[in-house]
């Protein structure tokens with residue numbers, strides 16, 4: 001009999017004592033995989049309205065051509081996403097995926113059917129995702145978890161992951177655009193470099209140049225676009241903000257980085273520029289992550305009538321090359 005805490009699930013393709021096998025998702029299991037992943041999504045996905053998008057995006061993979069292409073890319077070691085599933089007697093009971101865009105491997109959609117928990121299935125899935133990251137030569141495994149999700153936090157801690165900065169997600173109102181008194185300007189390369197360094201300081205984590213943010217991942221694809229604006233001197237900006245829009249009807253993201261000491265009017269102008277752009281692009285929900293303690297940004301968000309929605313945590317684990 002396997003007790004809680006025994007990592008009984010094997011990830012080699014062999015069955016464990018419960019008949020659970022962890023492996024790559026097969027096309028015929030895609031619908032059940034998606035249903036399970038959506039059923040297990042938590043406050044973070046719900047508040048940021050990402051469930052429908054996940055469902056739709058994963059649904060598009062079911063076409064034979066797309067599936068074949070993904071399988072071929074996987075064989076060549078170039079697939080941008082690897083979907084892993086735990087099956088018991090051929091029925092999916094656990095999910096995860098490793099997203100391999102950029103130098104990090106993102107782990108997402110970790111979930112186990114509620115009547116199959118406490119058997120080490122999630123441990124097996126995450127370990128397998130780590131193996132995928134290692135084989136793809138990524139430097140770090142990273143993920144974001146709802147800060148109140150104690151079972152998941154314990155799972156990652158048990159597997160040697162470390163909790164980093166907290167991320168408070170705010171939503172800006174979808175009211176009509178306001179008039180701005182201060183003009184913003186497109187961010188220059190140097191502005192973006194300064195903002196990148198400031199983001200790394202906030203996160204307490206070295207961010208490689210080719211890094212792809214989770215907001216970018218959520219907005220990539222047809223209809224996705226970005227724009228970065230700044231206020232203050234070029235090369236020494238007070239505030240830089242990148243907005244990420246997906247297709248119309250999808251959530252949009254605004255990522256402001258305080259680099260200097262923006263005045264209230266400057267801060268309001270940058271937030272309003274990003275908000276107005278995302279509204280024009282048909283964003284349904286405008287979400288702003290605030291990394292760590294950032295009283296200046298939070299004050300600007302309060303004055304822009306933003307509302308805090310949910311707090312997540314950034315977790316990471318270095319990939320140890322074999």
Ligand SMILES: CC(C)(COP(=O)(O)OP(=O)(O)OC[C@H]1O[C@@H](n2cnc3c(N)ncnc32)[C@H](O)[C@@H]1OP(=O)(O)O)[C@@H](O)C(=O)NCCC(=O)NCCS
Nearest residue numbers: 004005110111112117118119120121122123151152154155
């Ligand atoms: C979190 C979750 C994936 C764990 O799945 P699981 O298969 O039951 O986890 P495991 O059996 O592999 O447990 C591994 C470790 O996780 C921790 N853990 C799992 N469930 C826990 C619980 N309810 N309370 C506290 N710790 C828990 C424990 O440290 C456990 O080790 P232990 O058994 O030695 O104490 C599962 O509860 C789930 O699907 N939750 C809903 C979806 C979700 O929150 N996903 C995470 C998104 S980031």
